[in-house]
Amino acid sequence: MKLSLARVIGTALYAFINIASAQEARFRQGVPGNASYDYVVIGGGTAGLAIAARLSVSASVAVVEAGGLYEQDNGNQSIVPWFGLIMPVLATTEDYPPQPLVDWDLVSAPIPSAGGRRVHYAQGKTLGGSSAINTMAYHRGTVGAHQRWADLVGDSSYVFEKVLPYFKKSATLTPPNLAKRNAPNATVRYDPSAFDNSLRGPVQVSWANWVDPAQSWLARAIGQIPSAEGFSSGTLNGGAWVPTTIDPKDATRSTSKSGYVDRLREKSKATPVIYLRSQASKVLFGKDKVATGVAVTTEGQTYVLTAKKEVILSAGVFHSPQLLMLSGIGPASTLSANAIPVVANLPGVGQNLWDQIFFNVLRRITVPSTGAYLSTPAQQNVALQQYYGNVSGPYSSAGGYLSFEKLPASFRKGFSPRTAKALSEFPADWPEIEYIAPGFPSGSPNFSTIGSVSATLLAPLSRGNVTISSASILDPPVINLGWLTDPADGEVLVAAFKRVRELWNSSAIAGVVAGPEIVPGAAVNTDADILNFIKQSAQPIWHASSTCAMGKSPEKGAVVDSKGSVFGVKRLRVVDNSVIPFSLPGHPQASVYMLAEKIADAILKGR
Numbered sequence: 001m002k003l004s005l006a007r008v009i010g011t012a013l014y015a016f017i018n019i020a021s022a023q024e025a026r027f028r029q030g031v032p033g034n035a036s037y038d039y040v041v042i043g044g045g046t047a048g049l050a051i052a053a054r055l056s057v058s059a060s061v062a063v064v065e066a067g068g069l070y071e072q073d074n075g076n077q078s079i080v081p082w083f084g085l086i087m088p089v090l091a092t093t094e095d096y097p098p099q100p101l102v103d104w105d106l107v108s109a110p111i112p113s114a115g116g117r118r119v120h121y122a123q124g125k126t127l128g129g130s131s132a133i134n135t136m137a138y139h140r141g142t143v144g145a146h147q148r149w150a151d152l153v154g155d156s157s158y159v160f161e162k163v164l165p166y167f168k169k170s171a172t173l174t175p176p177n178l179a180k181r182n183a184p185n186a187t188v189r190y191d192p193s194a195f196d197n198s199l200r201g202p203v204q205v206s207w208a209n210w211v212d213p214a215q216s217w218l219a220r221a222i223g224q225i226p227s228a229e230g231f232s233s234g235t236l237n238g239g240a241w242v243p244t245t246i247d248p249k250d251a252t253r254s255t256s257k258s259g260y261v262d263r264l265r266e267k268s269k270a271t272p273v274i275y276l277r278s279q280a281s282k283v284l285f286g287k288d289k290v291a292t293g294v295a296v297t298t299e300g301q302t303y304v305l306t307a308k309k310e311v312i313l314s315a316g317v318f319h320s321p322q323l324l325m326l327s328g329i330g331p332a333s334t335l336s337a338n339a340i341p342v343v344a345n346l347p348g349v350g351q352n353l354w355d356q357i358f359f360n361v362l363r364r365i366t367v368p369s370t371g372a373y374l375s376t377p378a379q380q381n382v383a384l385q386q387y388y389g390n391v392s393g394p395y396s397s398a399g400g401y402l403s404f405e406k407l408p409a410s411f412r413k414g415f416s417p418r419t420a421k422a423l424s425e426f427p428a429d430w431p432e433i434e435y436i437a438p439g440f441p442s443g444s445p446n447f448s449t450i451g452s453v454s455a456t457l458l459a460p461l462s463r464g465n466v467t468i469s470s471a472s473i474l475d476p477p478v479i480n481l482g483w484l485t486d487p488a489d490g491e492v493l494v495a496a497f498k499r500v501r502e503l504w505n506s507s508a509i510a511g512v513v514a515g516p517e518i519v520p521g522a523a524v525n526t527d528a529d530i531l532n533f534i535k536q537s538a539q540p541i542w543h544a545s546s547t548c549a550m551g552k553s554p555e556k557g558a559v560v561d562s563k564g565s566v567f568g569v570k571r572l573r574v575v576d577n578s579v580i581p582f583s584l585p586g587h588p589q590a591s592v593y594m595l596a597e598k599i600a601d602a603i604l605k606g607r
C-alpha cells in the first residue's frame with residue numbers, strides 16, 4: 001500500500017518536473033530584439049492566444065506576454081482543479097498575499113460607496129492570462145443579451161444564432177462520466193446541440209468526476225427550477241451543474257495556453273512566436289495614424305516589434321485601456337494631464353467599467369464539503385490516488401451548481417420607480433441575480449460545513465472607470481470600481497439578500513441546516529443594516545468588462561467598432577473582455593473565446 005502510493009506520487013512528481021522543463025521548448029519563443037511580423041498581439045491571455053493561434057495559420061504572428069509559464073510559476077495551483085477554488089490569488093482584501101509570478105497585484109482605489117475599501121482584483125499575468133487563474137465555470141450569454149449587443153453596435157452578426165458557430169469552434173464538450181461521478185443525485189442537464197466536437201475546439205469543457213456533497217444539498221435550495229438545457233444554448237434561467245474548463249483526460253485545467261498553444265501545435269506547424277516575460281509599453285504610430293508596431297521590454301532590453309498588417313491589443317480589462325492611453329488614445333484631458341501627445345481623442349477609453357459584485361450569507365450545515373475529504377494527510381493520500389490513478393475524487397473537481405433568476409415579484413415591492421424602470425430595460429431573459437452555494441469545512445465537532453449562499457448582481461447600474469497616473473507602463477492602471485454608486489444596485493442587492501435568507505430557509509434543506517445564521521447574523525435586519533453589510537463585504541466575482549467598449553460612434557463613448565478596430569487610428573484592434581459593450585450576464589470566459597474566434601475569422605476573411 002505504502003509502496004504503491006509512493007510510486008503514484010513519484011510518477012506524478014517526475015511527470016510534473018518533466019512537463020515544467022519541457023514547456024519552454026514546446027512553442028516558438030521570441031528572441032528579444034527588433035523583428036517584424038504580420039501581426040503583433042499584446043497579451044498572451046484568454047483572447048490573445050486564441051486570436052494569435054488562428055491568425056498564425058496564414059500569417060506570421062508575435063505574442064508579447066508580460067508573465068511566464070503558470071505550469072512552472074504556479075504549479076498545481078493552476079493545474080489541479082480543486083486548488084483553483086481555494087488558491088491565495090483569489091483573496092480580495094487589501095492585505096491579500098501577493099502572488100507576483102501569476103498575478104498583476106492590482107489593488108483598486110478606495111471605493112467610497114463601498115465602505116472606503118480597496119480591493120485586490122486578481123488578473124492573470126502568465127501565458128494563458130486569466131484563464132489560468134479563473135474558477136473555470138463555462139457558460140454563455142442569453143439570446144436577449146446578444147440581441148442587445150447587436151443593436152448597440154449596429155451589427156447583426158452578434159445575435160446568438162450568428163455567434164453560436166464561434167462558441168462551437170472554440171470548445172469541445174465531454175459529457176459527464178456517470179460511472180466515475182460520485183453522486184447520481186447531481187443530475188447534469190445540457191444541450192448537446194450547443195457544441196460541435198467535430199470542430200475540435202481547443203478549450204476542453206467537462207463535468208468533473210466528483211460532486212461536493214454539501215453543494216448537492218445547497219443546490220436544492222438555490223435551484224428550485226432546474227434548467228432543462230444547461231447554460232450554453234442562449235438561456236440562463238433556473239439552476240444547473242455548470243460545466244468547467246477542465247480537460248477530462250487527466251482532470252487538469254484547460255486554458256487558452258493548453259488549448260490554443262499546446263493542442264493546436266500538435267496539429268499544425270503554424271504557431272505564433274511568443275515573447276515571454278516581456279512587457280509592451282506602447283503602440284507606435286507612423287504617418288496617417290497607422291499603427292506600425294509595439295515597443296517591448298524584456299529583462300531591461302527595449303526593442304520594437306514591427307507589425308506589417310496590424311497590432312492587436314488583448315491585455316485585458318484594466319491593461320488594454322491603460323496601453324491605449326499610454327499610446328496617445330484616450331480622453332484628451334487625461335492624456336494632457338500626463339503629458340502624452342494625443343493621437344486620437346477617444347473619451348470612452350477606460351470608461352464604462354461594468355463589474356458584478358456578490359455577498360455571502362453563511363449558515364452551518366451537517367453534510368461534509370469537499371474540503372472535509374482533504375483535511376488530513378491520510379485523506380489527501382486517498383484523494384491523490386483517486387486523482388492520479390483514476391482521474392476522480394475531490395482534487396479532480398472545481399465545478400458547482402449555479403442558478404439564475406430575475407427576482408420574484410414579492411421581492412420587488414420595495415423598488416423605487418426609477419429602479420423598477422431601469423431593471424425593466426434589461427432584456428426579458430437577462431437574469432438579475434446569480435446564486436452560488438459552496439461550503440467550507442467548519443472545524444467544529446458540532447456541524448461539518450459552513451455553507452455559503454451568495455448572490456451576484458448581474459444587472460449592475462453603477463459604472464467605474466480605469467485611468468492612468470503617469471505616462472509610464474511601470475505604474476499600474478488606476479481602478480475606480482464605482483460599486484454601488486447607483487442607488488438602484490443597493491436596492492436590488494438588499495432584495496437579493498432577503499431572497500437568500502428565504503432560500504436558506506427552504507424546506508428542501510431544512511434537514512441539514514443547523515442553528516442560526518453565522519454571517520451576517522440575525523441582528524442585521526433592517527434595509528439600512530443589510531445595505532451596510534453589503535457595502536462592507538461585497539466582493540468582485542472578477543468579471544470586470546467593457547472599458548474599451550464596442551459601439552457605433554466615439555462621440556457616444558465607443559472605443560472600437562464591431563470588428564474591434566479602434567476609432568480614429570488605423571490597423572489597431574482591441575480584442576478581449578474590455579470591448580464587450582456590457583458585462584454579459586454570468587461568467588465571461590466562453591464569450592471572450594467566442595469573440596476572439598469571431599474577429600480572427602473576420603481578419604482572415606479580410607474584413
Ligand SMILES: Cc1cc2nc3c(=O)[nH]c(=O)nc-3n(C[C@H](O)[C@H](O)[C@H](O)COP(=O)(O)OP(=O)(O)OC[C@H]3O[C@@H](n4cnc5c(N)ncnc54)[C@H](O)[C@@H]3O)c2cc1C
Pocket residue numbers: 042043044045046047048064065066067090122123124125126127128129130131133134135136137138139278279280281314315316317319323473541542543544575576577578587588589590592
Ligand atoms: C480569479 C478569477 C476568476 C474567474 N472566474 C471565472 C469563471 O469561473 N468563469 C468565467 O467564465 N470567467 C471567470 N473569470 C473571468 C475570465 O477569466 C476573464 O474575463 C477572461 O479570462 C478575460 O480574458 P481577457 O483576454 O480579456 O484577459 P486576460 O485573460 O486577463 O489576458 C490579458 C493578458 O495580457 C497580458 N498583459 C497585460 N498587460 C500587458 C503588457 N503591457 N504587456 C504584455 N502583456 C500584458 C496579461 O499578462 C494577460 O496574460 C475569472 C477571472 C478571474 C481573474
Ligand SMILES: *[C@@H]1O[C@H](CO)[C@@H](O)[C@H](O)[C@H]1NC(C)=O
Pocket residue numbers: 034303304
Ligand atoms: C530597433 O528599431 C528602432 C525603431 O525602429 C530603432 O530606433 C533602433 O535603432 C533599432 N535597434 C537596433 C538594434 O537595430
Ligand SMILES: *[C@@H]1O[C@H](CO)[C@@H](O)[C@H](O)[C@H]1NC(C)=O
Pocket residue numbers: 182183184185186213216217220367
Ligand atoms: C447525493 O449523493 C451523495 C453521495 O452519495 C451524498 O453524499 C449526498 O448527501 C447526496 N445529496 C443529496 C442532496 O441527497
Ligand SMILES: *[C@@H]1O[C@H](CO)[C@@H](O)[C@H](O)[C@H]1NC(C)=O
Pocket residue numbers: 179180385386389390392
Ligand atoms: C475508479 O473509478 C471506478 C469507476 O470507473 C471506480 O469503480 C473505482 O472505485 C475507482 N477507483 C478508485 C481508486 O477511486
Ligand SMILES: *[C@@H]1O[C@H](CO)[C@@H](O)[C@H](O)[C@H]1NC(C)=O
Pocket residue numbers: 445446
Ligand atoms: C458544540 O458541542 C459542544 C459539546 O456538545 C457544546 O458544548 C457546544 O456548546 C457546542 N457549540 C455550539 C456552537 O453549538
Ligand SMILES: *[C@@H]1O[C@H](CO)[C@@H](O)[C@H](O)[C@H]1NC(C)=O
Pocket residue numbers: 334464465467480482485
Ligand atoms: C472615475 O470614477 C471616479 C469615482 O467614481 C470619479 O471620481 C472620477 O472622476 C472618474 N475619473 C475619470 C477619469 O473618469
Ligand SMILES: *[C@@H]1O[C@H](CO)[C@@H](O)[C@H](O)[C@H]1NC(C)=O
Pocket residue numbers: 498501502505
Ligand atoms: C425563516 O424561518 C424562520 C423559522 O421558521 C422564520 O422565523 C423566519 O422568518 C424565516 N425567515 C425568512 C427570511 O424566511
Ligand SMILES: *[C@H]1O[C@@H](CO)[C@H](O)[C@@H](O)[C@@H]1NC(C)=O
Pocket residue numbers: 009012013016075076080384387395
Ligand atoms: C502536485 O505537485 C506535485 C509536485 O510537488 C506533487 O507530487 C503532487 O502530489 C501534487 N498534487 C496534488 C493534487 O496536490
